[in-house]
Amino acid sequence: MEIYVTDLHGVEHVLEAVEGWRVMEIIREHGLPIKAECGGACACATCHVYVDPDWLDALPRMSDEEEEMLDGAFDQEDTSRLSCQLIMTARLNGLRLTLARAEADA
Helix, strand or coil, X not given: CXXXXXXXXXXXXXEECCCCCEHHHHXXXXXXXXXXXXXXXXXXXXXXXXXXXXXXXXXXXXXXXXXXXXXXXXXXCCCEEEHHHCECCHHHCCXXXXXXXXXXXX
């Protein structure tokens, strides 16, 4: 399985994905610059990503907790999600997303 991640410079990376891992963990494991300060506890928005619109229907519904964390995210869009809340499954094979810029990086 794999996911496609576009970094802050517009470069797309093909990442090998492990079923059951958080998408945030996959991105971090491959060395891409994602802060993920809370380690996947949905207690910050530093793993904010933009999901390709074609993939939105394949994702699990956003929890109230995730929605609340995203409310404080920098440059939130309709396709924003927290990558720590997306668990890799066979259904997400080929997922495309873009890293969001953290406020401090803007």
